[in-house]
Amino acid sequence: MxxxxxxxxxxxxxxxxxxxxxxxxxxxxxxxxxxxxxxxTGEEITQLVDVSPDDLSKMLGQGKPVVLEFYTNACPWCAAIEPELELLSEVYGKQIIVAKMNAEKYPVEAVKYQITGVPALILFDSEGSPLAIVSGYREFDQIVEILKDYKLVT
Structure with missing residues (x-):
């Protein structure tokens, strides 16, 4: 003490x-x-834009091709394809617009584009016309090859 x-x-x-x-x-x-x-360095964390039908109309009027994914929240393949689409947006974002739309939230749009299962990618040309529907999960390289076949990316 x-x-x-x-x-x-x-x-x-x-x-x-x-x-x-x-x-x-x-x-x-x-x-x-x-x-x-x-x-x-130079990388940004890219998230897909979840669009409404009005948003899609605006995107289709921008003069760029659009890749639109129809998805549902309960679909595991939809969750699996999302990183592939985010990478697609990062790599080809100057040439195309990549977005997603919830098929459960907008069922009228899903019917309009004849979506029978998810995930489904709708490819639009630069004039806003749908060119093709690609159903099911695809890896990044497969998606790029499809886009090149339709001359949407170089």
Missing amino acids: TNGRELIKPPAGRRFQAMGLALILVFLGFWYLWEARLSR
Whole structure:
């Protein structure tokens, strides 16, 4: 005791040192991952635009080809194709517009374009006319080949 007060010493066991070091490492790991995500050179995190029929009409009038995915929330293949379409938008975004429309929310549009299953991609030319319906899951390279066949991308 010093002057009637007891000095409180911090715990000095190896266990506390190890816990402190572990917390610092976890913090540094999260910080590194966060910084790496934010500083991707030239890359942007692209999400597909979920459109309404009015939005689609505007897109079709922009003079660019459009790739429209019809999807439903419960469809696992729709979720699986989304990263492929996001990549398509990143790589070919200057040549085409890539968007998606919920077939359950807009059933009239799904009937209008004769969608019988999801995922389904509708390919529109630069004048807004539908060229083809591609049904089912496709990988990025397969989608690009189809778009090249229709001369929608180069």
